[in-house]
Amino acid sequence: MVSYTLRRIAFAIPTLIIVSIGIFLLVRLLPGDIIDILFGGDQTASEEVKQQAREQLGLDGSYAEQYWNWISGVVQGDFGFSLRNAEPVSNIVFDAMTVTLELVILALLIATIVGVPLGVLSAVKRDTGWDLGARVGGLVGLSVPSFWLATLLLLFTSRAFGWVPPLVYISPFDDPVANLSQFILPALSISVFTMAIVMRMVRATMLEVLGQDYVRTARAKGVGRKTVVSKHALRNALIPVVTIIGFEIGVLIGGAAIIETIFGLPGVGYVLLQAIFGRDYPVIQAMTLLIAFTFIFANLLVDLLYGVLDPRISQE
Amino acid sequence: MSDESSGGSAGGEIDRRELLKKAGAVGAGAVAASALTGTAKAATKRPRATPIKRGGRIVWGLESDPAHVAPFGGILTANHWAKEFAYDSLVEWDRNLNVRPALAEKYEILNKTQIRWTLKKGVRFHNGKELTAADVKYSVERMLNPPLPGSISTVAQVPAIDRVQVVSKYVFILHLKQPDARVIGFFAWQRYAPIVPEGLYDQINVARNAIGTGPYRMLGYEPNDRVEYVKFARHWKTGFPYMDSMQLKILGDEQARVAALRAGAIDGATLSVEVARSLANNRDLTVLKGPNAAFRELQMTIKRGEDKPWHKKAVRLAVNHAINRADIIRRVYSGEAEYSGHVPPGYGPWPLSDKELREKYEKFDLPLARKLMRDAGHARGFSVTMTTFALQDYPLISAVVQSQLKAINIDVQIVAQEAGTFAANNGRGTFDWDLTGRGMRGDVDGYVAEFHPAAPVFNIWYPEYRNPKAWRGIGNGRIQLDPAKRVPIYKAAQRELMLDPVQVPLVAIKKYQVVRKRVKNMYVAFSDFNTGLRNVWLDR
Numbered sequence: 001m002v003s004y005t006l007r008r009i010a011f012a013i014p015t016l017i018i019v020s021i022g023i024f025l026l027v028r029l030l031p032g033d034i035i036d037i038l039f040g041g042d043q044t045a046s047e048e049v050k051q052q053a054r055e056q057l058g059l060d061g062s063y064a065e066q067y068w069n070w071i072s073g074v075v076q077g078d079f080g081f082s083l084r085n086a087e088p089v090s091n092i093v094f095d096a097m098t099v100t101l102e103l104v105i106l107a108l109l110i111a112t113i114v115g116v117p118l119g120v121l122s123a124v125k126r127d128t129g130w131d132l133g134a135r136v137g138g139l140v141g142l143s144v145p146s147f148w149l150a151t152l153l154l155l156f157t158s159r160a161f162g163w164v165p166p167l168v169y170i171s172p173f174d175d176p177v178a179n180l181s182q183f184i185l186p187a188l189s190i191s192v193f194t195m196a197i198v199m200r201m202v203r204a205t206m207l208e209v210l211g212q213d214y215v216r217t218a219r220a221k222g223v224g225r226k227t228v229v230s231k232h233a234l235r236n237a238l239i240p241v242v243t244i245i246g247f248e249i250g251v252l253i254g255g256a257a258i259i260e261t262i263f264g265l266p267g268v269g270y271v272l273l274q275a276i277f278g279r280d281y282p283v284i285q286a287m288t289l290l291i292a293f294t295f296i297f298a299n300l301l302v303d304l305l306y307g308v309l310d311p312r313i314s315q316e
Numbered sequence: 317m318s319d320e321s322s323g324g325s326a327g328g329e330i331d332r333r334e335l336l337k338k339a340g341a342v343g344a345g346a347v348a349a350s351a352l353t354g355t356a357k358a359a360t361k362r363p364r365a366t367p368i369k370r371g372g373r374i375v376w377g378l379e380s381d382p383a384h385v386a387p388f389g390g391i392l393t394a395n396h397w398a399k400e401f402a403y404d405s406l407v408e409w410d411r412n413l414n415v416r417p418a419l420a421e422k423y424e425i426l427n428k429t430q431i432r433w434t435l436k437k438g439v440r441f442h443n444g445k446e447l448t449a450a451d452v453k454y455s456v457e458r459m460l461n462p463p464l465p466g467s468i469s470t471v472a473q474v475p476a477i478d479r480v481q482v483v484s485k486y487v488f489i490l491h492l493k494q495p496d497a498r499v500i501g502f503f504a505w506q507r508y509a510p511i512v513p514e515g516l517y518d519q520i521n522v523a524r525n526a527i528g529t530g531p532y533r534m535l536g537y538e539p540n541d542r543v544e545y546v547k548f549a550r551h552w553k554t555g556f557p558y559m560d561s562m563q564l565k566i567l568g569d570e571q572a573r574v575a576a577l578r579a580g581a582i583d584g585a586t587l588s589v590e591v592a593r594s595l596a597n598n599r600d601l602t603v604l605k606g607p608n609a610a611f612r613e614l615q616m617t618i619k620r621g622e623d624k625p626w627h628k629k630a631v632r633l634a635v636n637h638a639i640n641r642a643d644i645i646r647r648v649y650s651g652e653a654e655y656s657g658h659v660p661p662g663y664g665p666w667p668l669s670d671k672e673l674r675e676k677y678e679k680f681d682l683p684l685a686r687k688l689m690r691d692a693g694h695a696r697g698f699s700v701t702m703t704t705f706a707l708q709d710y711p712l713i714s715a716v717v718q719s720q721l722k723a724i725n726i727d728v729q730i731v732a733q734e735a736g737t738f739a740a741n742n743g744r745g746t747f748d749w750d751l752t753g754r755g756m757r758g759d760v761d762g763y764v765a766e767f768h769p770a771a772p773v774f775n776i777w778y779p780e781y782r783n784p785k786a787w788r789g790i791g792n793g794r795i796q797l798d799p800a801k802r803v804p805i806y807k808a809a810q811r812e813l814m815l816d817p818v819q820v821p822l823v824a825i826k827k828y829q830v831v832r833k834r835v836k837n838m839y840v841a842f843s844d845f846n847t848g849l850r851n852v853w854l855d856r
Contacts, residue, residue, distance in 0.1 A: 271540055
């Protein structure tokens with residue numbers, strides 16, 4: 001297991017290096033740099049002043065030079081400074097990541113807590129009203145854009161109850177209840193798609209597993225229906241679901257951008273979006289690298305979880 | 317829908333007449349009290365005699381994050397939205413853009429390149445320190461060379477200030493490199509000219525905090541989240557401000573601002589025309605509107621080595637007269653916009669009159685436009701790519717212009733771009749036509765300077781453009797320090813620019829802000845800032 005884990009981590013390093021180069025080049029391939037943004041609309045600035053600004057922001061070297069400066073800082077934990085506000089990028093990333101992680105974890109929890117039982121119910125009560133309801137619900141969940149749902153929820157609660165989630169970020173350590181009331185609507189909005197996927201995946205795999213010989217054998221031996229479903233079938237049915245959840249972490253972080261903007265949450269997505277509009281290279285690079293890292297890390301966790309759910313996988 | 321905010325000036329303010337008395341006539345003559353003299357069209361209702369209530373807290377929804385709140389070198393409008401309550405400058409604009417004394421008691425023109433300023437005595441910064449001429453010297457030096465996180469790009473907005481000579485604790489002389497009439501407007505605008513205590517950058521993290529003389533003391537700025545203020549009880553305007561505290565909450569999504577307004581989570585915000593109008597019947601809300609410095613225009617390039625149809629003056633004039641601005645106002649802005657020349661309506665006495673624009677310079681006249689195209693040898697028209705922003709009203713106004721220009725056989729291809737891409741192409745002159753917008757300027761010169769060959773951008777955008785009469789006016793206007801003499805100079809220059817347009821002004825749009833009923837004395841500032849919030853009180 002340890003060597004397996006180390007091997008996976010070793011594979012992750014070149015991936016991250018390739019991603020870092022890709023990110024670095026891609027943000028510079030965007031038309032317009034921060035100098036264009038800073039001077040946009042200013043018709044009186046001379047080239048000398050623009051060059052001065054470039055030097056002030058450390059953008060006057062070659063791409064290779066700039067990449068080396070950046071990546072050598074990153075491996076030492078120094079992500080540089082924001083071009084827009086001169087704040088250390090590591091501070092910006094940490095603050096934003098705290099918000100997004102909470103949002104994503106809450107969304108995954110909602111998606112799993114609702115999606116898995118619904119999938120099981122749908123499979124166990126196949127072709128009944130329960131099954132039909134769950135399947136239709138799943139289709140709706142897949143079809144409804146999260147930003148639309150978020151806006152709708154926000155407008156609905158404001159009109160019906162004269163209530164919107166607290167506007168200023170509240171740490172869960174300061175006030176857990178207020179924090180939950182702040183995150184519940186955004187987490188719900190963002191979780192619906194994942195919830196639908198999880199529900200459909202659980203239903204499909206459960207149907208497959210329930211038809212397996214070992215399930216029939218267990219029933220023939222007189223094991224109760226609940227035990228068969230929860231101990232024998234569900235555990236095996238969860239393997240592909242875990243994979244999906246691993247992938248969904250990346251999707252949720254990406255999708256959080258719009259949701260965070262709508263609810264005014266200063267998370268990774270929102271900050272990244274602002275950085276892209278402002279061509280704030282160090283922030284874009286750090287945030288994107290972090291998202292890539294999270295994605296790789298989540299998939300590593302998924303692989304390790306396979307081993308727990310099915311010990312044959314790690315042995316192979 | 318109406319502007320229900322009660323107007324009126326705050327206690328302790330000095331009106332323009334008093335300022336005129338105070339500004340003595342010395343040397344080359346006194347600079348009249350106002351760089352933007354005259355009454356803007358913005359909210360001119362008489363003050364309502366409602367007793368002001370003190371105390372309370374207001375939460376205002378900001379459309380975007382300021383990135384930082386550093387006093388100097390802030391390029392984003394949102395930077396000033398976030399910091400404007402913490403700082404004052406030497407002079408200020410009232411709601412009608414009249415210049416009034418602020419931290420300076422008076423100023424005198426000693427000669428064409430020297431202005432002597434006398435500061436008010438007893439003005440305190442938020443840290444308790446008294447304002448002196450040394451603070452002004454420190455501040456002006458940073459206006460001329462903004463440290464990080466500011467950008468030196470804002471230096472281009474600073475007039476030709478050479479240095480500050482401290483004469484005594486409260487008196488200093490502002491030395492100019494050359495005569496420059498933009499000085500007073502620059503300070504009144506305040507955007508790039510706040511006065512801070514000497515050594516500020518060594519005392520606090522200016523990206524997150526502020527020390528100024530403004531009516532509210534900043535408690536801090538949380539990036540992408542909020543700015544917190546509390547009342548500064550020792551503000552130089554006695555009895556001012558009225559509220560105890562203020563929070564500026566960053567809410568980028570318009571529907572989120574609407575929901576927060578409905579729920580009472582915020583007390584006011586800027587909204588788009590249609591959204592603001594949809595709230596007009598809400599009994600808890602008041603919809604305010606007012607003219608705004610933003611106007612839309614069609615820019616063209618006239619570059620060396622190219623031979624594009626619009627290089628001919630007749631074609632540019634044809635485009636100008638083929639555009640039906642009344643139709644744009646009706647279709648794009650539901651009637652909530654005005655004709656605009658190169659200087660937007662509402663900008664003091666400087667813009668050309670609406671009548672002049674409608675009936676002459678921007679008259680919709682298709683037969684004339686067709687004749688001009690024929691005379692230029694382009695009766696069959698041509699194709700052109702027009703770039704614009706992929707946001708707000710720009711795609712819509714572009715589509716209307718596109719349909720209107722079909723009448724003179726111009727086939728406009730619209731390319732909508734993200735703001736950064738658009739800015740890059742615009743700044744480098746890599747476009748044929750751009751449909752773009754303009755904003756507030758500290759002085760009228762800011763609206764026309766780019767048409768003069770001395771402007772760096774002139775050689776990027778239209779090096780082949782020739783308009784000596786307009787050039788003369790723009791050049792003379794900048795060095796003429798007497799506003800009364802400047803007005804006809806700039807009007808004449810604008811007329812020359814309209815007779816040979818290289819940028820075709822379209823329309824000036826109105827700005828909408830929605831506040832809860834309890835918010836009193838708020839107004840929509842022409843400058844695009846939220847200056848009205850300084851005077852707000854809450855009817856609790």
